[in-house]
Amino acid sequence: MPYALRLIGVALLASLGWWQWQPETPALATLPEPATPALVSTAPELPAKPLRLKLRDPVCSEPCTEFEIDALQFPKAPALTDAFLTAIDAPAGSTPEQRVMVMAKTLMKEAAEFHEPWKQIVKAQQLPGIRQVVVIDIDNYTYTGGAHGTNVVSSLNWDVRLQRVVTLKDMLLPAQEAAFWREAKLAHKQWLAGQPDAKSLADDWPFDKTDVLALLPNGLVLKYQPYALGPYSMGTPEIVIPYVRLAGIFKPEFLPKP
Numbered sequence: 001m002p003y004a005l006r007l008i009g010v011a012l013l014a015s016l017g018w019w020q021w022q023p024e025t026p027a028l029a030t031l032p033e034p035a036t037p038a039l040v041s042t043a044p045e046l047p048a049k050p051l052r053l054k055l056r057d058p059v060c061s062e063p064c065t066e067f068e069i070d071a072l073q074f075p076k077a078p079a080l081t082d083a084f085l086t087a088i089d090a091p092a093g094s095t096p097e098q099r100v101m102v103m104a105k106t107l108m109k110e111a112a113e114f115h116e117p118w119k120q121i122v123k124a125q126q127l128p129g130i131r132q133v134v135v136i137d138i139d140n141y142t143y144t145g146g147a148h149g150t151n152v153v154s155s156l157n158w159d160v161r162l163q164r165v166v167t168l169k170d171m172l173l174p175a176q177e178a179a180f181w182r183e184a185k186l187a188h189k190q191w192l193a194g195q196p197d198a199k200s201l202a203d204d205w206p207f208d209k210t211d212v213l214a215l216l217p218n219g220l221v222l223k224y225q226p227y228a229l230g231p232y233s234m235g236t237p238e239i240v241i242p243y244v245r246l247a248g249i250f251k252p253e254f255l256p257k258p
Contacts, residue, residue, distance in 0.1 A: 040217040051073040061203045084156060114144075133157050188207040197231075
């Protein structure tokens with residue numbers, strides 16, 4: 001179908017109400033929550049409401065362009081909602097719903113221009129962090145042609161006390177960044193030892209830094225994008241640094257209570 005006719009068809013369906021929120025959309029499969037050690041205190045769950053949308057290009061032959069988001073927004077912490085939307089590259093807008101709607105329409109429009117069945121699936125969940133920190137775990141999958149799509153992972157560490165997202169810089173004691181990355185490199189070495197193809201991984205994908213980390217009850221989790229520490233088939237690797245290794249490196253408020 002010519003591109004102009006496709007746009008007319010999409011516009012007609014939009015005027016008839018096809019672009020609608022679907023609050024009853026079944027949740028996407030979520031990542032399993034890590035077990036919480038009994039002695040690790042966690043922040044209370046933040047009040048949230050669903051942020052869900054599922055759209056499919058109706059003017060197509062299979063396969064079709066699809067957009068789906070199954071996430072959360074935080075009415076009492078709008079800065080956290082904004083941080084999440086920024087993390088998934090949602091454009092500016094007056095409400096979270098409008099911002100993700102623009103994302104969906106942009107995907108549909110660009111896919112039509114390239115005559116490709118693109119796909120984007122965003123999922124996010126709230127996980128218990130440690131003490132005053134709540135973690136928002138995000139997976140943003142995009143397919144724009146080729147052999148496979150790409151997952152981009154991110155984590156937001158929301159400090160309930162400070163009412164803002166905290167980063168590694170906030171967590172470190174003064175002059176301890178080098179010590180932290182030494183511990184991360186050691187954790188990578190231990191992770192590598194448990195891989196069946198450790199030698200090829202060590203040769204082809206040496207240790208690298210990451211800016212994605214999560215203060216979870218089982219330890220500080222460093223998350224990596226595909227291809228960062230191994231081939232695409234490994235997905236998004238995770239390395240865990242036990243908190244005991246971060247004593248004297250992290251500020252006490254970002255470590256489990258003694």
